[in-house]
Structures are given as structure tokens and as C-alpha cells.
Amino acid sequence: MRGIRAARARVAPTAAERRAKESAAAEALALVGREISGREHIAGAELGGSYAKGTWLAGADIDVFVVFDVSVSEARLESESRRIGFASMRAHRPYVRYASHPYVEAEIRGTRVNVVPCYGVRRGEWRSAADRSRFHTEHMSRALTPQMRDDVRVLKRLLQSNGLYGAELAREAFSGYACEVLVAHHGSLEAAVRALARARRGDVIGSADGPQSTPLAIMDPVDPARNLALAVSPANIGRLVMLCRAVESGSMPLSPARARPDAGMLRSTVTVRFFARARPPETIWGQAKSAASALAARLGEGGFGVMRHGAHVSEPAGARPRVTLAFVLESTSAPRWSVGTGPDHFDAANAARFAEANARRSPLVWVGQDSRLRAVRRREHVTATALLRDALSRRLAASGVPAGLRRDVRAGFAVRAGVRASDRLLVGAISDLVSTDARALGGRR
């Protein structure tokens, strides 16, 4: 894996980038510090995240944590940290964003700054999702050598370039902290890659309190009850394992992968699109994914072979989020007929009921060689578009689309069979579903 040494140099920030980041971080911390001074229920403000741990890539955010006393209520923590964020960043056009709590974001000379509230808890006594971060910073500051920090950068860039970076629902992949844990646990990126390339189902990286539900587990060294891989889809765990095999074989794909959607797959894809009311990304992505799964199930029941399905939410600045649900089908049409299986003919009462119920509506009723009654039924919908339109209009309540999205769907939706390669935005939204991840799966040596 000679590629790793060369990669370290490639991903390390330049001297100019370091200077710019340091200046932005110092200014952000100073601005927040000024705002909190004199407030007794705030212990202080401190830098966190990848910058504090020295594992940042050019372009990374700066995180400033405002540490509240545990006596402060959650409501007050939210409102006060918001005020602090806006006041401190007022010269930098602040706005609110949502993770599990709202926080304030701004940009100082091209570097995004997040002002994030947390509680100054003791280890293990977590109250808000951000409380662990300070312990992560502290732990990694001790655990990572300078070379390991460079290795973390390489790993982050490798995952970024291959669609495997980010623990948010939109990605279901690996967080920056998971990258740090992998390198710290194995001692180097090379060792981490070797171990992942040889991973077996059920392997646990780190020490866990008990057996884990993920195909691979990555335990948080700061909290042995927390499996970082829970945020990662099993498919993405597989892609990491296979990517590591490729890296071990000499590949080091640090430039962004270009998806190459297959024309046949685009033609065989049916999409549902609609606009949604703005809400936190984790909420809407969760709803969109759940809607896609539910509609995939409806399609399956309706006789359509769903090869893959997925959801995408595009959030253009200032515009409403647009939800795209996509279904890659064996065929966009289904057989006209299907066979319903009834009771055993020995079960007299039910057999009579089945025969009676089907006498008129079924073109063909018979006794099968397994002694069960059967009846042919005409499928209600022979095209996927007709089925989806019906599910999203007349049968929306029973469609499985989460209640939170139904009002958006009612306001209007578009169902289309086939995706034109020239429709760049749409192709971009569904490209993961219709492209082979050749780097992990190409079988290259």
C-alpha cells in the first residue's frame, strides 16, 4: 500500500490553508467568548471537531462548543445558545441549522463556523447529542500521533471520494469520528485497511458491552455502549470492505468517483417527485426513505420486480426541498394476471366461501395438486406508473407514506417511467441506484 504515503502529502492542508483556518478558528472562538463572558451558567466556549483534533481537511468546518451547566433546561440551552450564536456571528450572516438540536452556522472568510451548545457533563452522563464531542476531542488528542492524523485525513478523503463519508441519513456512511477511531484502533491507515479487507461478519472494532447488530461494529472508545456503525447501512459497510480490498491491491482512488448511470437502468426506473415543506434534513430524509420502502413494497405486491429503490432530497438554497423517490424495476409493466391461493378443499366452509367469492370475479378457479383452491385474478394495474399514481392519490392513507409527507404529496406529485439521461438534476439524484460502484466492485487488481 505504497499509495498511502503519497496520499498523505496530497491531502495535508497547505501552509496557507493552515493559516486561514487558524485565523478563522481564533476569531470564532474570540467572538463567542466575548458573548458568553459573565454568564455564570456557562462554563466556557471551546474549539472541537476535526480542527481541534488536527484531523481536518481543507474546507472543513470549525466547531465552537458553548458549554452549559447541567442545571440549565434544554429549552433554555436551545434559546440561549441561539442568541449567543447570532450575536457572536452577527458580522458573518448567521443562520440556524438543525441536527438533533438547532445550532447557528456562519462563514468567516470562507470557513464555515458552527456554534453548537452542549452540556458540561461528566463522561457517560450524556444529556444532549453533542455532549460526547468534547470527550472525543480529548480522547483523540491523546490517541492520535501526527502520522495517524495524516492517515485519518487520507481515510476521510478516500471515503468522501467514494460516497462513503457522512453518518447523516442522506448518506448512511462513516463519520469523521469513525475514521479517527478506525485509524487510532489499528495504529495506522495501512493496518486499518488490511483488517477491513479481511473483516468477518460480526467483527467488533474496539470493545463492546455485548453483541452488536451491525455486520461490523465500530465501538466508540469514549462510550462502549455506542456502535458508530449503527448509522452506516449494511450496504455501505460492504462497500468499505470491498474498497479496502481494492486499496490493498494498489488502488488509491482519492479523486471523486464519477457515477456512470446505465442507460438501460435509467429506462427501467420509475420516479416519484414532489416538493416538501422545509424541515430538518434528518426528518425529511427519514420520511423520504420510509416512503420509498413503503412504495417499493406496494409495487412488489402489485407484481413488479423492484430491483433497487431509494430516496433523495435536494435542498436548494432558498427553495423548498424536492423529494425524489426512485424504483429500478425488472420491468415497468406487470403481468395482467396473477394467481391467488385459497384454502385446502378439505376445509369445507372456507373452500365454499372461496369458490363463491371467486365464482364471478375470477376467470378461472380450480383445485391445485396441493389440494388448495386457486383463482386467477386480473391485476388492477399493469404499469408501475398507474399503480404509484393510485397509491399516492386514492390510497394515500394506506400507502405507507409517512403521515408527515402526505400533505406534501397531496399538494401535487409527478410519477414518470424512464429517466432521460439529459435530465442532469434527476440523474444526479438517483445516480447511486443506477450506477455500478466500479471502484469497490470492479474486480480490478
Add this chain to the structure above:
Amino acid sequence: MRGIRAARARVAPTAAERRAKESAAAEALALVGREISGREHIAGAELGGSYAKGTWLAGADIDVFVVFDVSVSEARLESESRRIGFASMRAHRPYVRYASHPYVEAEIRGTRVNVVPCYGVRRGEWRSAADRSRFHTEHMSRALTPQMRDDVRVLKRLLQSNGLYGAELAREAFSGYACEVLVAHHGSLEAAVRALARARRGDVIGSADGPQSTPLAIMDPVDPARNLALAVSPANIGRLVMLCRAVESGSMPLSPARARPDAGMLRSTVTVRFFARARPPETIWGQAKSAASALAARLGEGGFGVMRHGAHVSEPAGARPRVTLAFVLESTSAPRWSVGTGPDHFDAANAARFAEANARRSPLVWVGQDSRLRAVRRREHVTATALLRDALSRRLAASGVPAGLRRDVRAGFAVRAGVRASDRLLVGAISDLVSTDARALGGRR
């Protein structure tokens, strides 16, 4: 079940029919008797079958059994009985037919006469398939009262009219002897109908040596090792049970049922037809059914939903038998794409092989949420006709079509999608597959 009394009168032979049958029987027996006289290894000739048991319907055959000494070889039994048959019936245009043994058939004043060889064995020491018959005759002559004989006639006619009569492979239904056993066992047709309408899976009619494999068992009182229902398809057992429920509810359908093929099902049916060399019916029907099952499996593997399949052999006098295989499909076309599931990505060697093998030929390869690799494949055939033509030409040896039929198929075959309602012969051949058996399944009261 008042219908039964009226039915007895309807099916009983008229006085004229009785006289004609008696005269034909007497003449047949006399002709055969004259031919065998003086042959020491032949014990005699005797009347058997439904005539001897008094359970015959107008139009029934007369069976004359030629009883050979057990010391006679099978080859000699066959050749000598054939000579006797031809010599005795020479005035009545005899010809050979095949059951398990060849036998001679002729027609005396409109009544078909079968001259059948058997061995004069002791009970249980069966050597040829016909040997049991004399014991059946003896048993039923004692067991059946005159009213039970009439009941047997009603049951036979009921089964005839509903496609449930005949234990040969073409029918896979109930023999005349099975009708006699049912009535004799229960004491009357009414009691037999009541019992069958309430049958439970695993019921055994008569006494068996052990558990039986058929959904219902009908044991031969002359041979407790023999289950008469083995010749009956499970579907036909079901149709009898349901027909009995209809009879119990007041129905008595003694006129032939008219099949009403459904137009939609005819359109959704694909047929394969070819001519075969002449051979015994049990042989060719067995081969045809086996070919239909094998090709149904090929269609299923190819992505076609086969709702029903079947075979038919038409044997027009003097012409070659014509085999028709029919497949009622959910759709005559299949999806263009299918998904192949590969190994778990944790299985490094096989995962690499799968990825490599599919890198070029598959438009889409990915890791599934179950950790297994998947690849989309283009189906070779998207129409059932193309698949069947390919299976019957290029891939005949691997098609599952029995070797005995392959030469016939090689000589030429026709594959067609959709059956025209106007094609009477073809519709007749497949009507069982595309018609609802409304009498048993109509849910009438």
C-alpha cells in the same frame, strides 16, 4: 339427496340394452371358448369387468378373460392370447390395443369386446396386471346388492359427466372399480357422498397395511397393499370431494359438463404442438405430461409466471398421435431484467469472482443491505414463445423433455402464443386448463 333415486332410473340400461349386451356377451364368450378348447395350459375363458359385476352402463365394453396356467411364460401368454383374440373375433374386425399387456379388441353389434389374458393365480400372487380382475369380479358379485349396483351406475355416470372417470394417465381420475369400492364400502351412494363431502386429509377408505401417500386413500378390498387413489391426481380427489358437497346440496349433474374456456385465459395460453410416433397411450401420455412439467419449470426459471400447465394427446384413428402442451401464463412476456444474487461481501474470494464476472456483462452491480452482492442481468428471452422455441431446438437435450419424445420434437414443432376460440380441436385439447369446473367449484347451493 333425493336426486339419487331419480338418477338410478335414468342410468339403468333399458330392457333392449340389456338384451343386446347379453347377446353380445354370450356370443363373445362362446367364440373365445371355442378357440381355447383342448388347450391344457388354459383353464378357461370367463366374463369379467362391469358386465360380470352388473354395474355396467349402456355403451360399456364386454371383457372376456382368457385364464392361463401360471406355468406359461409371459411371452407365450402375450402371443397366444393375441392369436386366440384374433381367431375368435375374426368375423368382427379385431385389432390390438395396449394396456400394460397388449390385448385384442373387436366389436360385436355395437358392443366393444376386449379379449384379455390373465394368469389363474391364487389371491395375492399377482403376476400380470389383469390377474386381480377375476377376484374383483368375485368380490363385488358378493358385496353389491342390486340397489348398490344401480348406485355404482349413478356414480360412474356422475363422474363421467364431470371429467372424473378413468384411471388412465390421460384422466388421472377414478376407475369403475373405485366406484364399486366406494359404494360397497359405504353401503350406498348417498352414504358415500356424505362421507366424501366431509372427508379429511389422510382419510383411508377400507383397510390399509400402513399410512398412504394420497390425500384420500381408497384401498382395494382384494389387495390391502393397493391404493386405488394412487392413479388419481390430488386435484381430481379435490374435485370429487367438492362435487360430492354439491350433490349433497341437491345438485345431480348427470349430463356431460360443457367446458367454457375463458377468452382471457385462452389469450394468455402458449401451446407447443408436435406429432409423435404411435405408442401405447400410457407411455405417450406420461411422456407428454413430463414434457409439460419440464417446460413449465424452464418458463418459471425464465421469469414467466406459469399459472397452470398440462398435456394432451389426441389419437385420431389411423393418424399419428398429436401432442399438445399448454401453459397458461400470467403474461406471455417476461421482464427484460432480473437480479442475480451473489456471495456475501465478507466472503472475499467469491465476492471478487462475482464482481469480476459481472463487471462487463452486467449493467448494474451493487452490495445489498443483506451484505450480498447483486447484479442485474438481461433476460435471454422476453417472450414465452422465444424461450420455448429455444428450449425445443438448441437446448432440447437439457430441456427436460423425455428422451422418448425428442425425436418427435426434432421432426418439427409449433409454438404459439394465444389460442383462438375458433380453433375447436385445440380449444378442446386444453379446455380443462382454461375452464372453471363450475359444478364442483361454482359455490352453488
